[in-house]
Amino acid sequence: xxxxxxxxxxxxxxxxxxxxxxxxxxxxxxxxxxxxxxxxxxxxxxxxxxxxxxxxxxxxxxxxxxxxxxxxxxxxxxxxxxxxxxxxxxxxxxxxxxxxxxxxxxxxxxxxxxxxxxxxxxxxxxxxxxxxxxxxxxxxxxxxxxxxxxxxxxxxxxxxxxxxxxxxxxxxxxxxxxxxxxxxxxxxxxxxxxxxxxxxxxxxxxxxxxxxxxxxxxxxxxxxxxxxxxxxxxxxxxxxxxxxxxxxxxxxxxxxxxxxxxxxx
Numbered sequence: 001x002x003x004x005x006x007x008x009x010x011x012x013x014x015x016x017x018x019x020x021x022x023x024x025x026x027x028x029x030x031x032x033x034x035x036x037x038x039x040x041x042x043x044x045x046x047x048x049x050x051x052x053x054x055x056x057x058x059x060x061x062x063x064x065x066x067x068x069x070x071x072x073x074x075x076x077x078x079x080x081x082x083x084x085x086x087x088x089x090x091x092x093x094x095x096x097x098x099x100x101x102x103x104x105x106x107x108x109x110x111x112x113x114x115x116x117x118x119x120x121x122x123x124x125x126x127x128x129x130x131x132x133x134x135x136x137x138x139x140x141x142x143x144x145x146x147x148x149x150x151x152x153x154x155x156x157x158x159x160x161x162x163x164x165x166x167x168x169x170x171x172x173x174x175x176x177x178x179x180x181x182x183x184x185x186x187x188x189x190x191x192x193x194x195x196x197x198x199x200x201x202x203x204x205x206x207x208x209x210x211x212x213x214x215x216x217x218x219x220x221x222x223x224x225x226x227x228x229x230x231x232x233x234x235x236x237x238x239x240x241x242x243x244x245x246x247x248x249x250x251x252x253x254x255x256x257x258x259x260x261x262x263x264x265x
Contacts, residue, residue: 002128003052005086008079016080017087017135034064036074040084047085047123055123057081082127087135089121096144103151104248110145111170111244118174122182125175129167152255162251169247173240180232191232 006013016036042063047055057078061068075081093113097106118124132138145166149159184190202209210217 003082003126004128004131005083005133006131008083009076012076013080013083014134016075016084017133034066034070034074036084037088038064039071039074040081040088043081043085044089044121048121052082052123052126055082083133083135086124086127087133087137089117089124090135090137090141092117092120093137093141094144095140096147099148099151103148104252106148106151107145107166107248107251108244110148111166114141114167114170115174115177115240118171119178122174122178125171125178129171149251152251154251154255158254162247165247166244169240169243173236173243177233177236177240180236195232 019036039060043055043060046059046063055078057068057071057075060081061071064071075084097109099106142163145163146159149162152159154162180191183194187194206212
């Protein structure tokens, strides 16, 4: 189930989000034992290892060798902590992309980086982006994409649709890949083994499957080019790449260039 972001106190969350890393306001006296950044970094480690189900103020405190109460000095609660984690994770992405090879190459690189981020931190996919956290790092990802898309010369209303579609495509592809990994880790059964057994059983209980669903079978047919079958992860990667290419073909066509042709710079 997705977690809705932005459920914490708005004033405190936004203040924490927009405080520069390492720039927490210091009071006169001894240097504090912890910082907001240290708390967020520890929380990200907890979520990387066990997902958001494993995240609690207590779990983060234990990782830092502190009491739960000590954390509340820096972060008001779990809701605000999730917002901070989500935003800070996006700081791993570049703030901009060069357009030397054209906007399409830059968009492809942006999509690859975002998908890789989701796969490094799959718990990000558990945070719904129906309501953004409105932090600087999350906003920076959109700003980088906008810098790429405006190079097409298309109007903002068209580019809003393109940006939304790109986010949806990348997030959906990453979710499928992450859930495939989770399925293997949870069940101990690899995808190929699972599909092989189910396909065999399906052939027994529904011998007329291909006749009843010929178009579905056609969609899932092996590549006519032959060769050794790819792994399931490689197939998912290839499907994502093909879907991204189709989407960018559409943007390219809207910008007046033939699909697959030379992109305007």
